[in-house]
Amino acid sequence: VNYADRLEESVRRCGNACLVGLDPHLDLIPEEFPAARDPAASRGERAAAVGDFLCAVVELVAGRVPAVKPQSAFFEALGADGAVQWERVVRTARESGLLVIGDVKRGDIGSTAAAYATAFLEGLSPAGDGSRCDAITVNPFLGTDSVRPFLETCARTGTGIYVLVRTSNPSSAEFQAQGHPTLSERVADAVARWGDQPELVGRCGLSSVGAVVGATHAAELARLRQRMPRTPFLLPGYGAQGAGAGDVAVGFLAGGRGALVNASRSVLFAYRQSPGEHWQDASITAVDRMAREINAALAARA
Amino acid sequence: VNYADRLEESVRRCGNACLVGLDPHLDLIPEEFPAARDPAASRGERAAAVGDFLCAVVELVAGRVPAVKPQSAFFEALGADGAVQWERVVRTARESGLLVIGDVKRGDIGSTAAAYATAFLEGLSPAGDGSRCDAITVNPFLGTDSVRPFLETCARTGTGIYVLVRTSNPSSAEFQAQGHPTLSERVADAVARWGDQPELVGRCGLSSVGAVVGATHAAELARLRQRMPRTPFLLPGYGAQGAGAGDVAVGFLAGGRGALVNASRSVLFAYRQSPGEHWQDASITAVDRMAREINAALAARA
Numbered sequence: 254v255n256y257a258d259r260l261e262e263s264v265r266r267c268g269n270a271c272l273v274g275l276d277p278h279l280d281l282i283p284e285e286f287p288a289a290r291d292p293a294a295s296r297g298e299r300a301a302a303v304g305d306f307l308c309a310v311v312e313l314v315a316g317r318v319p320a321v322k323p324q325s326a327f328f329e330a331l332g333a334d335g336a337v338q339w340e341r342v343v344r345t346a347r348e349s350g351l352l353v354i355g356d357v358k359r360g361d362i363g364s365t366a367a368a369y370a371t372a373f374l375e376g377l378s379p380a381g382d383g384s385r386c387d388a389i390t391v392n393p394f395l396g397t398d399s400v401r402p403f404l405e406t407c408a409r410t411g412t413g414i415y416v417l418v419r420t421s422n423p424s425s426a427e428f429q430a431q432g433h434p435t436l437s438e439r440v441a442d443a444v445a446r447w448g449d450q451p452e453l454v455g456r457c458g459l460s461s462v463g464a465v466v467g468a469t470h471a472a473e474l475a476r477l478r479q480r481m482p483r484t485p486f487l488l489p490g491y492g493a494q495g496a497g498a499g500d501v502a503v504g505f506l507a508g509g510r511g512a513l514v515n516a517s518r519s520v521l522f523a524y525r526q527s528p529g530e531h532w533q534d535a536s537i538t539a540v541d542r543m544a545r546e547i548n549a550a551l552a553a554r555a
Numbered sequence: 556v557n558y559a560d561r562l563e564e565s566v567r568r569c570g571n572a573c574l575v576g577l578d579p580h581l582d583l584i585p586e587e588f589p590a591a592r593d594p595a596a597s598r599g600e601r602a603a604a605v606g607d608f609l610c611a612v613v614e615l616v617a618g619r620v621p622a623v624k625p626q627s628a629f630f631e632a633l634g635a636d637g638a639v640q641w642e643r644v645v646r647t648a649r650e651s652g653l654l655v656i657g658d659v660k661r662g663d664i665g666s667t668a669a670a671y672a673t674a675f676l677e678g679l680s681p682a683g684d685g686s687r688c689d690a691i692t693v694n695p696f697l698g699t700d701s702v703r704p705f706l707e708t709c710a711r712t713g714t715g716i717y718v719l720v721r722t723s724n725p726s727s728a729e730f731q732a733q734g735h736p737t738l739s740e741r742v743a744d745a746v747a748r749w750g751d752q753p754e755l756v757g758r759c760g761l762s763s764v765g766a767v768v769g770a771t772h773a774a775e776l777a778r779l780r781q782r783m784p785r786t787p788f789l790l791p792g793y794g795a796q797g798a799g800a801g802d803v804a805v806g807f808l809a810g811g812r813g814a815l816v817n818a819s820r821s822v823l824f825a826y827r828q829s830p831g832e833h834w835q836d837a838s839i840t841a842v843d844r845m846a847r848e849i850n851a852a853l854a855a856r857a
């Protein structure tokens with residue numbers, strides 16, 4: 254089944270477009286998982302504690318939000334032990350009915366990109382598929398031939414990609430906003446073209462080729478939305494990075510369709526803002542508040 | 556010790572600037588390692604065979620070339636089993652006296668980039684350092700704040716980075732050659748600036764912040780060399796991708812300094828062009844020929 258259709262169905266079922274980012278900063282993990290923070294623990298013990306925490310988060314948000322986004326860097330910092338936990342967390346999330354968007358930002362020349370597509374979207378054998386993602390983020394710096402292997406894999410396996418178009422970080426304008434058209438605009442046009450092939454477009458009318466566009470640049474977000482009318486957006490920047498619900502609403506299509514809004518730390522580590530509250534209660538409160546705020550902004554815009 | 560100084564010393568000692576890329580395409584691995592190609596073998600068995608092959612390659616080229624460049628994608632395609640072999644290959648290469656440049660092309664926002672720097676250049680604890688790289692490749696799409704955590708780690712740990720400036724693949728012009736100045740030129744200027752801080756410049760006068768510039772674009776390579784006068788270059792494109800020794804020579808500084816020339820398949824899988832010869836003999840012949848050709852081109856240019 255096409256990724257865009259699976260995504261639409263999952264958003265519809267949950268009644269919100271919240272994407273919970275799984276960025277396990279070791280120092281921020283609740284004390285209930287003491288090995289994660291403990292420099293005296295072995296790497297395997299620390300990694301297992303990270304996995305325990307994230308599986309508990311997955312259990313908490315399953316059925317409540319459509320998707321989670323594990324960030325590979327934090328797993329890779331734990332080496333081979335982290336890779337074991339990556340597979341465990343991805344498998345647990347998929348088994349819980351969540352879509353998994355692997356935030357890996359890979360990008361390389363053709364045959365190497367094909368290996369990354371195998372790594373994250375397909376697996377070497379059907380037996381390995383349970384730990385593969387439904388979609389991943391991709392870096393477009395190397396151009397079309399670096400993206401094509403992902404497109405082929407997406408068409409064959411019903412998975413998706415989100416291409417970095419305009420990121421949410423402070424330096425993002427340094428290269429991305431330069432030139433006429435800007436680099437982001439060129440990439441946006443390529444994303445629309447890449448996603449246009451019939452094998453990648455779902456019955457819902459959206460493509461399985463998405464775009465990452467920071468909600469911290471509201472005017473650009475609106476212009477980029479026009480250039481990519483049937484592209485699913487992944488919107489970082491909400492909450493901690495400064496974008497509000499009104500800012501992210503600009504990235505949606507009519508009817509509140511076609512976008513996911515990411516929140517990582519503000520959900521995962523909500524307990525840090527809420528002394529005395531158990532981390533699970535704080536996270537649930539944060540994710541429910543986020544869903545309510547975004548739905549209200551979308552309703553106000555309709 | 557500063558990475559640029561370690562690199563210079565290693566090139567001087569070996570008498571050549573060859574970089575052997577470790578890209579273990581499963582289907583090309585010699586039959587002496589049958590599990591690598593065998594879809595009926597377990598993933599762990601396939602990964603172990605890949606590791607066995609690459610450790611044999613490392614043993615073969617140690618002392619002969621200054622550095623190797625494992626490509627993470629092919630390890631990641633083997634999941635957590637591949638991650639174990641990545642650490643094994645990196646550790647074996649470093650223990651053999653080879654510099655290890657991890658070809659990981661990572662790039663992400665600040666706190667995530669810091670996790671990648673931990674993953675590949677530093678490790679969580681001194682005990683893990685043996686499986687960390689001397690340098691890695693980095694994707695600059697997100698701008699300065701995504702590179703800064705790597706710079707800090709490099710300065711602290713005597714490691715290096717190679718930033719993608721102009722890649723060797725056919726589509727690389729699509730974004731990289733657009734604008735005035737072009738994206739590649741903007742990145743080149745940033746690379747020169749990032750590498751200019753005193754903590755990153757070695758006694759040899761070169762920086763630990765390098766650039767990846769494809770040797771398949773000889774005219775651009777010469778211009779980019781002028782923009783980055785004390786930047787170590789990593790030059791892909793030699794051999795299989797079409798660049799000759801004369802093309803890569805343009806990327807060097809006077810005296811044949813300041814660049815490494817990568818060859819992956821043409822060394823690793825040389826046996827496929829040389830029926831009847833053992834894979835090790837074919838690889839040695841290929842690497843020696845490459846060293847001779849490049850040294851001759853550098854001598855002709857001097």
